[in-house]
Amino acid sequence: MKEEMVIVLDFGGQYNQLIARRVRECNVYCEVLPYTTSLEKIKAMNPKGIIFTGGPNSVYDETSPHYQKEIFEIGVPILGICYGAQLIAYTLGGIVKTAPVSEYGHTEVEVDTTNVLFDGVSPTTVTWMSHTDYIAEAPAGFAITGHTPVCPVAAMSNDTDKIYAVQFHPEVMHSVEGMKVLSNFVYKVCGCAGTWKMDSFVETTIQSLREKIGTGKVLCALSGGVDSSVAAVLLSKAVGKQLTCVFVDHGLLRKNEGDEVEAVFGPNGPYELNFIRVNAQERYYEKLKGVTEPEAKRKIIGEEFIRVFEEEANKIGAVDYLVQGTIYPDVIESGLGKSAVIKSHHNVGGLPSVVDFKEIVEPLRMLFKDEVRKAGLELGIPAYLVNRQPFPGPGLGIRIIGEITEEKVKIVQDADFIYREEIAKAGIENLGQYFAALTNMRSVGVMGDFRTYDYAIALRAVMTADFMTADAAELPWEVLKKVTNRIVNEVKGVNRVLYDCTGKPPGTIEFE
Numbered sequence: 001m002k003e004e005m006v007i008v009l010d011f012g013g014q015y016n017q018l019i020a021r022r023v024r025e026c027n028v029y030c031e032v033l034p035y036t037t038s039l040e041k042i043k044a045m046n047p048k049g050i051i052f053t054g055g056p057n058s059v060y061d062e063t064s065p066h067y068q069k070e071i072f073e074i075g076v077p078i079l080g081i082c083y084g085a086q087l088i089a090y091t092l093g094g095i096v097k098t099a100p101v102s103e104y105g106h107t108e109v110e111v112d113t114t115n116v117l118f119d120g121v122s123p124t125t126v127t128w129m130s131h132t133d134y135i136a137e138a139p140a141g142f143a144i145t146g147h148t149p150v151c152p153v154a155a156m157s158n159d160t161d162k163i164y165a166v167q168f169h170p171e172v173m174h175s176v177e178g179m180k181v182l183s184n185f186v187y188k189v190c191g192c193a194g195t196w197k198m199d200s201f202v203e204t205t206i207q208s209l210r211e212k213i214g215t216g217k218v219l220c221a222l223s224g225g226v227d228s229s230v231a232a233v234l235l236s237k238a239v240g241k242q243l244t245c246v247f248v249d250h251g252l253l254r255k256n257e258g259d260e261v262e263a264v265f266g267p268n269g270p271y272e273l274n275f276i277r278v279n280a281q282e283r284y285y286e287k288l289k290g291v292t293e294p295e296a297k298r299k300i301i302g303e304e305f306i307r308v309f310e311e312e313a314n315k316i317g318a319v320d321y322l323v324q325g326t327i328y329p330d331v332i333e334s335g336l337g338k339s340a341v342i343k344s345h346h347n348v349g350g351l352p353s354v355v356d357f358k359e360i361v362e363p364l365r366m367l368f369k370d371e372v373r374k375a376g377l378e379l380g381i382p383a384y385l386v387n388r389q390p391f392p393g394p395g396l397g398i399r400i401i402g403e404i405t406e407e408k409v410k411i412v413q414d415a416d417f418i419y420r421e422e423i424a425k426a427g428i429e430n431l432g433q434y435f436a437a438l439t440n441m442r443s444v445g446v447m448g449d450f451r452t453y454d455y456a457i458a459l460r461a462v463m464t465a466d467f468m469t470a471d472a473a474e475l476p477w478e479v480l481k482k483v484t485n486r487i488v489n490e491v492k493g494v495n496r497v498l499y500d501c502t503g504k505p506p507g508t509i510e511f512e
């Protein structure tokens with residue numbers, strides 16, 4: 001199975017999973033472990049290399065995370081990054097001090113390109129720094145292999161013991177040749193062959209889920225989105241009918257979406273699992289009658305989801321495991337915790353309190369979105385499901401401004417379907433997210449010599465890398481014209497189509 005692996009030892013830095021991801025991009029299996037992991041456990045895992053991450057502490061603080069010195073004696077190559085670099089220096093007898101000048105952001109480092117870590121790197125390379133302490137003196141046995149005008153030891157190496165340290169963050173994109181540094185470490189220092197691929201993740205995960213779950217019962221809330229779909233298929237491959245997936249159709253899904261999910265996961269689909277579709281449309285529409293305030297709508301949709309799920313879970317009874325499709329960015333976001341609530345996101349966070357289970361399993365916890373998609377394709381999930389754009393938990397409920405009715409849901413579904421169809425036909429691929437929303441505005445129009453007084457559909461399309469900020473996309477006028485014509489002709493109740501030119505900020509991507 002895992003013939004070669006690199007361990008990322010987590011000292012509390014922000015980019016730890018990113019380091020693991022970069023190592024995986026070198027086709028080497030990689031796991032992030034807390035710095036409290038015992039040396040015995042690390043040795044038993046037989047890693048080809050170990051990377052010490054950055055972290056917010058100073059090595060001299062009493063509470064700062066350290067690691068026993070013996071780790072340097074087990075014969076496994078080690079690379080320290082930022083705090084990890086300082087920790088190596090400190091532990092092995094070097095001197096770490098508060099730097100007279102902190103370096104933050106883009107920083108040019110002069111490196112020794114004859115050193116294996118910098119093989120193929122430019123002598124002056126642009127890196128990303130973020131530190132207030134620095135290594136003032138390298139420990140005995142270390143050569144200084146990098147410096148900046150204010151940082152005397154921006155990199156150091158002990159080639160005999162294969163211990164390396166860099167003050168900058170090679171894992172972030174701003175370090176222009178950072179990937180080269182990491183791949184030098186992984187291939188040239190650790191001697192990895194780079195045989196690992198996403199299918200190995202799939203295989204290893206299925207195997208370890210099987211071992212963990214044994215004959216236990218597993219419950220999964222399936223939304224039809226990428227993350228929960230990939231998690232469900234992994235579980236289905238691991239434990240088959242021991243898995244039950246509950247799919248709640250709240251009547252706020254995109255056109256045909258409920259049936260598409262059922263076609264893949266239901267009894268006629270390719271996977272072995274118990275699939276329960278709950279058609280809860282009526283009760284949702286009932287609860288949402290007359291409600292217009294966005295947060296109130298979100299709250300009702302979220303709570304109703306929990307209630308529906310609770311009823312199903314009660315029918316099933318106690319289970320051993322509850323599956324969550326948590327992916328790495330969710331882990332970071334929930335860790336931040338202090339930012340203002342702009343919108344209360346409805347995911348499945350409330351579920352654990354209403355399900356009788358022993359443990360949560362989160363098989364995608366270490367993956368980024370694009371890695372989840374790769375795993376999904378490896379698992380044979382249809383590309384249209386795997387490549388779906390993000391769809392919010394409250395669904396079309398937050399794309400209908402004002403009161404939600406069954407008639408309005410139909411209007412926005414049909415308009416959105418046409419929009420997506422035309423974008424696909426035009427071959428436009430680089431959009432972050434695009435959808436139709438139903439404004440609460442009615443206006444006067446004329447159709448076939450008659451006056452109309454109908455709704456306006458708003459089209460939205462944004463370019464975004466992280467969904468935190470976004471620019472309105474400049475869609476070709478031809479496409480917008482075609483979509484507009486089709487919507488006003490084909491969707492009853494709409495006589496006007498508007499295009500949203502607002503970025504985020506000041507707008508948000510969704511309308512409510």
Ligand code: XMP
Pocket residue numbers: 343344345346347390391392393394433467468504507508509510511
């Ligand atoms: P906003 O509207 O906040 O959206 O700019 C940013 C991204 O988050 C999605 N979104 C949600 N996703 N539950 C989710 O799972 C939610 O309640 C929710 N609200 C917004 C939105 O589609 C966009 O991708």
